[in-house]
Amino acid sequence: MSFKDWFVKRSPLPEMWREHMAEYYAPKNFNIFYYAGSLLLLMVVLQFLSGFLVLAHYIPTARGAYDSVYGIMYDVHYGWLMQYMHVDGVSLIFVLLYVHMARGMLYGSYRSPREIVWIVGYTTYLAFMAEAFFGYVLPYSNLSYWAGTVITSLFKSIPFIGGWVTTLVRGGPGMSGDTLNRFMALHVTLVFMIIVGLIVLHILYLHKVGSNNPDGIEIKASKGPDGHPVDGIPFHPYYSVKDLFGFGVWLIIFGAIIFYAPTFHHIFLERTMSTPANPLKSLPDVTPPWYLSPFYAMLRSIPNKNAGIILMVVAVLFPFVLPWLDRNPVKSTRYRPITRIMLLIFFINFFVLAYLGEQPPLPKYFFAERLGAFIYVAFFVLLPFVSKFEPTRAPPARVRFRAH
Amino acid sequence: MKKYVIWAGMTLGLLTGGAPAVFADNGPQLLTPHYTYNAKTIISGARLFATNCMACHSIKFMRYEFLTNDLGMSKTDVHKYIMLPTGSAFKNNMTSAMPTDMAHKWFGLPPPDLSQIVRYKSQDWIYTYLLSFYRDPKRPSGWNNHLFPNVAMPDVLAPYGGIVNERGQVLRAGDEPPPKFKEQVTDIVAFLRFVSDPSVVQRHDDGPWVLGLLVFFTIAAYFLKKEYWKEVK
Numbered sequence: 053m054s055f056k057d058w059f060v061k062r063s064p065l066p067e068m069w070r071e072h073m074a075e076y077y078a079p080k081n082f083n084i085f086y087y088a089g090s091l092l093l094l095m096v097v098l099q100f101l102s103g104f105l106v107l108a109h110y111i112p113t114a115r116g117a118y119d120s121v122y123g124i125m126y127d128v129h130y131g132w133l134m135q136y137m138h139v140d141g142v143s144l145i146f147v148l149l150y151v152h153m154a155r156g157m158l159y160g161s162y163r164s165p166r167e168i169v170w171i172v173g174y175t176t177y178l179a180f181m182a183e184a185f186f187g188y189v190l191p192y193s194n195l196s197y198w199a200g201t202v203i204t205s206l207f208k209s210i211p212f213i214g215g216w217v218t219t220l221v222r223g224g225p226g227m228s229g230d231t232l233n234r235f236m237a238l239h240v241t242l243v244f245m246i247i248v249g250l251i252v253l254h255i256l257y258l259h260k261v262g263s264n265n266p267d268g269i270e271i272k273a274s275k276g277p278d279g280h281p282v283d284g285i286p287f288h289p290y291y292s293v294k295d296l297f298g299f300g301v302w303l304i305i306f307g308a309i310i311f312y313a314p315t316f317h318h319i320f321l322e323r324t325m326s327t328p329a330n331p332l333k334s335l336p337d338v339t340p341p342w343y344l345s346p347f348y349a350m351l352r353s354i355p356n357k358n359a360g361i362i363l364m365v366v367a368v369l370f371p372f373v374l375p376w377l378d379r380n381p382v383k384s385t386r387y388r389p390i391t392r393i394m395l396l397i398f399f400i401n402f403f404v405l406a407y408l409g410e411q412p413p414l415p416k417y418f419f420a421e422r423l424g425a426f427i428y429v430a431f432f433v434l435l436p437f438v439s440k441f442e443p444t445r446a447p448p449a450r451v452r453f454r455a456h
Numbered sequence: 457m458k459k460y461v462i463w464a465g466m467t468l469g470l471l472t473g474g475a476p477a478v479f480a481d482n483g484p485q486l487l488t489p490h491y492t493y494n495a496k497t498i499i500s501g502a503r504l505f506a507t508n509c510m511a512c513h514s515i516k517f518m519r520y521e522f523l524t525n526d527l528g529m530s531k532t533d534v535h536k537y538i539m540l541p542t543g544s545a546f547k548n549n550m551t552s553a554m555p556t557d558m559a560h561k562w563f564g565l566p567p568p569d570l571s572q573i574v575r576y577k578s579q580d581w582i583y584t585y586l587l588s589f590y591r592d593p594k595r596p597s598g599w600n601n602h603l604f605p606n607v608a609m610p611d612v613l614a615p616y617g618g619i620v621n622e623r624g625q626v627l628r629a630g631d632e633p634p635p636k637f638k639e640q641v642t643d644i645v646a647f648l649r650f651v652s653d654p655s656v657v658q659r660h661d662d663g664p665w666v667l668g669l670l671v672f673f674t675i676a677a678y679f680l681k682k683e684y685w686k687e688v689k
């Protein structure tokens with residue numbers, strides 16, 4: 053018996069390879085938005101690598117944290133590379149997450165039978181928010197300090213046990229080295245492991261039901277004599293080589309940012325990140341990073357703190373029920389002009405909210421913030437009715453594809 | 457294809473043009489220093505900083521050796537122009553010799569560390585700040601600043617730039633003509649920018665190689681993909 057036969061008999065890997073790569077049939081008409089999924093996988097791996105390297109030099113104490121982080125920048129061999137990869141990687145992951153989700157909304161990928169793929173994916177996004185927040189606090193810059201204080205104080209709004217929860221999360225009455233210790237534990241073990249587990253589930257659930265595509269029609273509906281979908285192609289080698297090309301383009305962008313614009317106009321690395329924590333020097337208008345600011349704008353749009361928190365929580369949770377709000381038999385917005393326009397308004401509004409969330413809390417922004425929050429919520433509230441009655445065009449029986 | 461070009465164009469436009477404008481601070485009007493960012497400007501800024509600022513301010517993340525390793529300054533020059541006569545070693549951090557309790561006594565607070573000041577406040581802010589001092593008899597130090605009201609720092613650059621009162625009238629001309637003085641201030645700003653991120657030298661050295669390699673990889677991947685996808689009808 054050859055070694056290969058001996059190994060194959062005992063190994064689950066060949067079967068997994070076939071199921072998820074060589075014989076996973078994906079629609080052949082994926083467009084550019086479909087790169088985001090594999091790029092997210094790449095970025096999570098890179099984030100783990102750079103995170104591992106910076107962790108090796110990080111000191112989780114109130115006195116040591118800030119200096120240790122800059123020790124990496126100035127003294128560790130290629131420390132700046134590890135650090136910038138990790139910092140800029142976060143923002144790029146969120147760029148990809150938003151593209152990936154927008155793709156799902158444009159083509160109705162959240163619809164039956166992919167509801168669980170969507171829900172698991174969205175949970176990953178929420179886990180990433182938590183991961184980013186805990187990471188944010190670790191350098192113990194002044195921004196870390198005040199962002200940590202503001203966000204943990206949100207727990208105070210929980211009825212009855214709010215104060216107790218806040219103290220538990222902070223590890224004391226205020227931010228301190230104890231906070232850093234528990235946030236580090238959360239950042240590098242618990243939340244990260246949850247993210248990895250969710251990603252595995254996400255892909256297993258997707259491969260059980262098969263991928264959607266820009267036309268929103270099921271390729272499994274037309275199968276060839278060999279039992280495979282006629283419009284499907286094996287993931288490996290077709291999409292694996294295509295994604296390899298995507299990796300290349302994406303890494304050029306990532307590299308250009310790291311080497312030539314690491315702070316990205318101080319959007320990826322905010323200015324107040326570059327001054328140490330100072331409980332006496334409060335940041336008057338501490339704003340969250342760009343990828344969380346749409347929700348922050350909604351929080352702020354209501355003057356009552358608790359009502360604002362409720363609105364924000366509702367806004368964050370709404371996408372979970374999206375699969376059941378959409379009631380049109382046609383999935384892709386390619387054939388649903390009205391929903392497509394609503395979606396575009398929704399996306400633009402999300403950008404506007406991100407902008408507003410970065411502004412100081414001035415009265416002149418209140419109206420725009422409220423309007424933005426209203427449009428955000430209105431999309432989800434209107435969708436069940438619009439999707440029920442909107443006129444649609446008939447999707448084609450087979451996917452639209454032009455051979456390259 | 458055309459569609460993608462338009463998309464890419466829009467995204468790029470947003471990122472390069474829109475983003476900075478969108479995220480701009482709503483602060484006071486600042487002046488912008490104009491210069492070429494190279495070793496010469498940085499070194500001349502380093503010399504000015506060492507003579508005029510390091511008595512009070514540390515740049516604690518910097519080390520003297522970065523000046524030779526990254527900027528190509530000679531060791532003798534560093535000894536002669538940069539190092540304070542405090543017997544500091546070459547590998548040491550560039551810290552000021554001022555004892556903290558003395559600083560408290562003189563200024564009410566220790567002069568802040570300036571390692572990250574360009575990251576924190578921006579080049580424009582520092583440039584404007586250094587050009588905004590004026591004589592104010594009401595202040596204990598005799599100095600005030602338009603950008604940083606009631607600042608505890610004296611106008612240490614007055615010998616070069618001269619002294620003005622609150623309304624900008626010249627009380628005493630400086631040793632340097634105004635354009636030359638602005639150039640000196642610009643050099644200090646350039647040096648502090650370097651101090652905020654010395655990796656810039658290595659980044660710009662390595663960048664073209666890394667990106668070149670990635671471009672090569674991407675082109676190869678593109679043709680590989682094209683070859684495979686020929687079969688997809």
Ligand code: HEM
Pocket residue numbers: 085086087088089090092093096149152153156159161162166169170172173174175176177251254255258262263264265
């Ligand atoms: C780190 C996080 C994530 C990773 C690594 C990831 C990875 C992937 C991958 C590799 C695919 C298959 C390739 C593709 O269709 O693009 C996929 C599909 C999908 N993902 Fe994600 N994903 C993540 C987050 C999310 C989020 C936040 C959502 C939505 C809220 C989501 C929803 C979906 C949906 C609906 C599909 C199926 C798309 C279709 O078949 O048209 N994913 N994901």
